Amino acid sequence: MKKLLYTIAGLFLISACQTAPCECEKATSGFITGSDQSVMLGSDETIEIFKSIDESWQSRDYETLKSLIADEATLRFEDGTFATNGDEFIAKVESDYQESLANGEEWAWVINYAFTAKPTATEEGAPNERGEWVSAQFTSPRDEVWIEWYQIENGKLINWISAKADPVK
Numbered sequence: 001m002k003k004l005l006y007t008i009a010g011l012f013l014i015s016a017c018q019t020a021p022c023e024c025e026k027a028t029s030g031f032i033t034g035s036d037q038s039v040m041l042g043s044d045e046t047i048e049i050f051k052s053i054d055e056s057w058q059s060r061d062y063e064t065l066k067s068l069i070a071d072e073a074t075l076r077f078e079d080g081t082f083a084t085n086g087d088e089f090i091a092k093v094e095s096d097y098q099e100s101l102a103n104g105e106e107w108a109w110v111i112n113y114a115f116t117a118k119p120t121a122t123e124e125g126a127p128n129e130r131g132e133w134v135s136a137q138f139t140s141p142r143d144e145v146w147i148e149w150y151q152i153e154n155g156k157l158i159n160w161i162s163a164k165a166d167p168v169k
């Protein structure tokens with residue numbers, strides 16, 4: 001009888017310690033000027049698409065890279081060059097690659113970080129609500145630093161902005 005009471009008491013304690021699932025709102029942080037939007041973290045799926053873009057770019061697998069760029073994308077390079085589709089983007093990337101070779105520079109970089117974010121929805125449906133955004137920083141063997149934003153929707157890059165920065169000394 002004593003064992004039965006201890007068993008019941010133990011089961012009661014174990015079940016009392018379990019936490020009920022939380023039905024919380026998604027955590028947000030930050031703001032977007034001129035709107036009531038805030039920012040929340042995006043998904044691992046978007047990070048995986050970003051990784052595919054980077055891998056195909058670095059290995060110059062242009063067919064895969066092109067398949068990950070939406071038609072009528074907005075793609076802005078740090079030097080002011082714009083591309084609006086996969087063909088234009090790849091032409092610029094290949095030109096940069098050939099210039100690197102001519103200068104004896106290594107075609108390589110390291111991703112320092114990448115994370116996804118997306119704004120909360122508005123009733124009007126702002127353009128920044130399409131898909132999710134990846135923020136990433138890269139460093140080259142020459143200590144060059146790029147900070148880039150990738151807007152990815154339905155598995156495709158629809159907007160990309162690249163900025164080059166001086167390394168922190």
